[in-house]
Amino acid sequence: MSPRAEFDLIARIRNRNLTAKASVRTGIGDDCAVLAPSGENEVTVTTDMLVEGVDFERTWMPAAFLGWKSLAVSVSDLAAMGAEPTGCLLALALPPELTDSYFDNFMEGFLQGCELWSVPLVGGDISSSPIVSVTVTAFGAVPPGQAIYRRGARPGTFITVIGDLGLSRRGLELLQKEQPLLSEQLSTRDDLERWSGTPGRARAFRAHLLPRPLLSAGIWIRKNGLAESMIDVSDGLLADLQHILQESGVAAEIDAESLEPLQTVVKPSLELEMLLNGGEDYALLLTSTREQLGIMNERHPEDFPRFFTIGRVIQGSPSISLLEGGSKRLLSCKGFEHFR
Amino acid sequence: MSPRAEFDLIARIRNRNLTAKASVRTGIGDDCAVLAPSGENEVTVTTDMLVEGVDFERTWMPAAFLGWKSLAVSVSDLAAMGAEPTGCLLALALPPELTDSYFDNFMEGFLQGCELWSVPLVGGDISSSPIVSVTVTAFGAVPPGQAIYRRGARPGTFITVIGDLGLSRRGLELLQKEQPLLSEQLSTRDDLERWSGTPGRARAFRAHLLPRPLLSAGIWIRKNGLAESMIDVSDGLLADLQHILQESGVAAEIDAESLEPLQTVVKPSLELEMLLNGGEDYALLLTSTREQLGIMNERHPEDFPRFFTIGRVIQGSPSISLLEGGSKRLLSCKGFEHFR
Structure with a gap:
């Protein structure tokens, strides 16, 4: 991209980026963005990349949805720490033949996310x-010592999922099978709803194309001290649970039965495999004591997403067992690779 | 990349990333990295992308140099604010056919930079x-109100360049013309020196492949309050001076004569055009009062890079004039586009 074209695009972003926060001293337009001191708070940072041909195809991922999703993925990482967003950076690489409207639609979706999750866009790079390809870096703030890590899981505590599992994978499989040519004009949830056909398909497409990170839920959990460890489900339930187990040096048992309400959330219901290994769910996976679970059940806000306790943390080297109809199947590290 | 392969690469980075700083609470291996509170300090953030086929060719950019340069580019943005680095994030996209040694060499160069500039790698993404393609995000800290912006240039002050101009562009043109097949084994400055042939070529190749951001110089300038505005030269002298002028609402005059020592730094000497519009110089460009310049001349540390005052800030709408042999040529906004 010629520097001139790049300056034009940057000027367009500067004009449209209305999100302003006290945390931003200087946003787009200098060598660095400058954020206000975080005071006592710790700073959480995360970066995620979405690449055409690997994470999406341009034919079925309209620019506005890509903009939205590229931010959602990073915001979900903040949610998993219980952090409040303070800002984000966007590095965007575009083929020269793409029109200005592709860029504008992308930014539309991206800035909608900025608005919704209160994450000011403070800088970036265009090539x-x-x-x-899109790389988003997001920053957050969390009071000292309160960030929720993967490493806190203890035997005798319970494993809970907040949000949906497997829906996003079903959406992806439908998109890969049908290879639809999704118009660039498709840019809102309503557009997607109308295009999808049935409510079941709409939910699956929405989960994959316009995911909603569980930011408020993650912050609420942290504020009320209700999780000993937490992660967002991006690689799949088993893979991400395995991360917690590995960092904590413990094992886990999952009750197949407890997964049923997660399977029947759409018609036709989701296969167990899709639930366990789907990925890109952006659900939250946490471990809590019985007392913490009790408080979560009683006091959660009205608009809190549905959540299910699906198993227990037990002593042992990092591995996952599935309890199903009275029998116990080991899905060891190796086991969950076979599942893929 | 399969998640398994990604986990392996991440484990390899975790094992090799020895840089630890008090500012890092938790580095690689959770949903977010967690940095210590910055206290009173403001936080500077910047992100930069290097893309194969646009910013480099794999044939002449050995992996270790790419690793080094991708960090150098972001550290130079911190330098231009006068900020001390506190951490960085790396998003790296690699073709599946590349071997593990490509990744290892890349990380070798990247982590050498982390060590040299004290920037711990705290997290990232691999695809x-x-x-x-490489996207690096770097964070820095600067005492409140002390960051040096582009917007501070005032009429009556002087324009100074710290470092070299045009060398990197010469290096790039030689690489593009000769299309050498630079071995992946080439991984140190000494290797490059030996490969280059003459000292003049070596300087040009080094400037392009292994640039050294002027981090200590930028911090020294900020600590001593010696610049009213500052930018790093990445798009080229004229383009980046234009950024300062635009943000400050002023014009500039450059003395062609004052550029001569910058042109004759190598043999054959650099053409004026290369100096003005080369790009990727990672020099610092600043405006200062006569008093500030006096202090810079008298008190700069022994190992300070060479610097030259090349012109003046004047009243007027953002534009650059070149004073050459008694005549004055306007290189307006349009003018410097023609230069490219």
Whole structure:
């Protein structure tokens, strides 16, 4: 991309980026953005990349949805620490043949997310490239010592999922099978709803194309001290649970039965495999004591997403067992690879 | 990239990333990295992308140099604010056919930079992609109100360049012309020196492949309050001076004569055009009062890079004039585009 074209695009972003927060001293337009001192708070940072041909195809991922999703993925990492967003950076690589409207639609979706989750866009970089690729870095703040890590899981505590599992994978499989040509004009949830056909398909497409990170839920959990460890489900339930187990040096048992309400959330219901290994769910996976669970059940806000306790943390080297109809199947580290 | 392969690469980075700083509470291996409170300090953040086929060719950019340069580019943005680095994030996309040694060499160069500039690598993302692309986000800290912006230039002050201009562009042109097949084994400055042939070529190649951001110089300038505005030269002298002028609402005059010592730093000497519009110099460009310049001349540390005052800030709408042999040529906004 010529520097001139890049300056034009940056000027367009500066004009449209209305999100302003006291935390931003200087946003787009200098060598660095400058954020206000975080005072006592610790700063959480995360970066995620979405690459055309690997994470999405341009034919079925309209620019506005890509903009939305690229931010959602990073915000979900903040949610998993219980952090409040303070800002984000966007590095965007676009093929030169893409029109200005592709860029504008992308930014529309991205800035909608900025608005919704209160994450001001404070800077970035733009380049040309043979393929579309997006890297988003997000910052958050959390009171000292309160960030929720993967490493806190203890034997005798319970494993809970907040949000849906497997829906996003079903959406992806439908998109890969049908290879639809989703118009660039498709840019809102309502558009997607109308395009999808049935409510079941709509939910699956929405989960994959317009995921909603569980930011408020993550912050509420942290504020009320209700999790000893937490992660967001991006690689799949088993893979991400395995991360917690590995960092904590413990094992886990999952009750197949407890997963049923997660399977029957759409018609036709989701296969167990999809639930366990789907990925890109952006649900929250946490471990809590019985007391913490009790408080979560009693006091959660009205608009809190549905959650299910699906198993227990037990002593042992990091591995996952599935309890199903009275029998116990070991899905060891190796086991969950086979599942893929 | 399969999640398994990604986990392996992440484990390899965790094992090799020895840089630890008090500012890092939790580095690689959770949903977010967690940095210590910055106290009174403001936080500076910047992100930069290097894309194969646009910013480099894999044939002449050995992996270790790419690792080094991708960090150097972001550290230079911190330098331009006068900020001390506190951490960085790396998003790396690699073609699946690249070997593990490509990744290891890349990380070797990257982590050498982390060590040299005291920037701990705290997290990142890895993806597969048809082309190599690297996005680095760097964080820094600066005492409240002391960051040096582009917007502070005032009429009657002087324009100074710290470091070299045009060398990097010469290096790039030689690489593009000769299309050498630079071995992956080439991984140190000494290797590059030996490969280059003459000292002049070596300087040009080094400037382009292994740039050294002027971090200590930028911090020294800020600590001593010696610049009213500052930027790093990444798009080229004229383009980046224009950024300062635009943000400050002023014009500039440059003395062609004052550029001569910058041109004759190598043999054959650099053409004026290369100096003005080369780009990727990672020099510092600043405006200062006569008093500030006096202090800079008298008190700069022994190992300070060479610097030259090349012109003046004047009243007027953002534009650059070149004073050459008694005549004055306007290189207006349009003018410097023609230069490219």
